[in-house]
Amino acid sequence: xxxxxxxxxxxxxxxxxxxxxxxxxxxxxxxxxxxxxxxxxxxxxxxxxxxxxxxxxxxxxxxxxxxxxxxxxxxxxxxxxxxxxxxxx
Amino acid sequence: xxxxxxxxxxxxxxxxxxxxxxxxxxxxxxxxxxxxxxxxxxxxxxxxxxxxxxxxxxxxxxxxxxxxxxxxxxxxxxxxxxxxxxxxxxxxxxxxxxxxxxxxxxxxxxxxxxxxxxxxxxxxxxxxxxxxxxx
Numbered sequence: 299x300x301x302x303x304x305x306x307x308x309x310x311x312x313x314x315x316x317x318x319x320x321x322x323x324x325x326x327x328x329x330x331x332x333x334x335x336x337x338x339x340x341x342x343x344x345x346x347x348x349x350x351x352x353x354x355x356x357x358x359x360x361x362x363x364x365x366x367x368x369x370x371x372x373x374x375x376x377x378x379x380x381x382x383x384x385x386x387x
Numbered sequence: 388x389x390x391x392x393x394x395x396x397x398x399x400x401x402x403x404x405x406x407x408x409x410x411x412x413x414x415x416x417x418x419x420x421x422x423x424x425x426x427x428x429x430x431x432x433x434x435x436x437x438x439x440x441x442x443x444x445x446x447x448x449x450x451x452x453x454x455x456x457x458x459x460x461x462x463x464x465x466x467x468x469x470x471x472x473x474x475x476x477x478x479x480x481x482x483x484x485x486x487x488x489x490x491x492x493x494x495x496x497x498x499x500x501x502x503x504x505x506x507x508x509x510x511x512x513x514x515x516x517x518x519x520x521x522x
Contacts, residue, residue, distance in 0.1 A: 363426025363434070366406050368414040377422040381437040384488045384497035385510075386517045387463040 409438045409473070409485075409498055418447035427499075433509035440496040448494040455496070457489050464489045473498060479507060486510060 299307075361382070365374035406414075410423040420441040426434040442448035451457075455474045457464050468485040469475040477484055484507075486499040501507045 361428040362424045364405065365422060365424050366410060367420070367422040369420050372420075372422070374424075377439060378424050378427065380422075380439055380495070381424045381427050381497060381499075382517075384439070384490065384493075384495065385499075385514050387488065387490050387493075 407436060407438060407500070409470075409500075413438070413440050418443050418450070429506070429509040429513045433506050435502075435506050435510065436500045438498040438500075440498075442494040445494070448491075451496060452489070452491075455487070455489065459491070461491055463491070468498070470500070 360378075362374065362378040365377050367377065405425065406423055410421060413419050414421040420443060422439045424437040424439065427437045428434050440451065442451055465486065465488045466476050467479055468487045469477050470483050470485055473485050473487055481504060483500065483502045486501055488497045488499070489495070499510060501510060
């Protein structure tokens with residue numbers, strides 16, 4: 299075996315060893331990556347929802363919980379305002 | 388789509404159950420526009436349910452005034468009414484009542500359901516504070 303042939307064999311063996319190691323470790327790495335992604339996504343959803351809910355409430359503090367009406371055309375806020383105005387009459 | 392329909396069918400009875408008997412009583416009448424404001428905020432700790440009835444025309448308003456025995460033709464009239472028969476004037480005894488406010492100019496009735504003494508006091512405070520602010 300010449301030195302050149304030895305070098306080629308050595309490089310091939312090294313490459314095969316790396317790819318085998320990579321193939322063995324890939325599933326665990328992929329699972330870990332997916333888990334991290336899920337945690338980050340869940341955190342983002344929770345933070346975004348909380349921020350949206352709180353800022354909406356802070357911007358528009360509602361003086362009613364729910365409005366029912368037998369007709370369309372008047373908004374919930376207008377009905378709540380009318381309920382307040384009737385007490386001021 | 389099917390799931391959405393099933394969800395709507397499940398939610399509909401819950402919404403109908405939340406509507407008061409008073410609201411249902413007036414909501415079925417063609418000549419009236421009726422709304423129920425649930426949880427109307429009086430202060431940080433007290434809320435009441437309000438049913439508002441608006442007559443679409445003078446004839447409808449005249450009918451309402453007769454039914455509720457409202458005298459006069461101008462200004463605002465208010466009284467404490469029985470929860471089942473709002474036309475019947477009652478005194479505050481601590482039992483649930485309706486505080487009824489009728490405005491001739493608006494052709495509007497507002498029924499504030501008062502269940503507790505705390506709500507009764509809060510309603511009076513609300514009126515007083517608003518009167519002070521408007522002066």
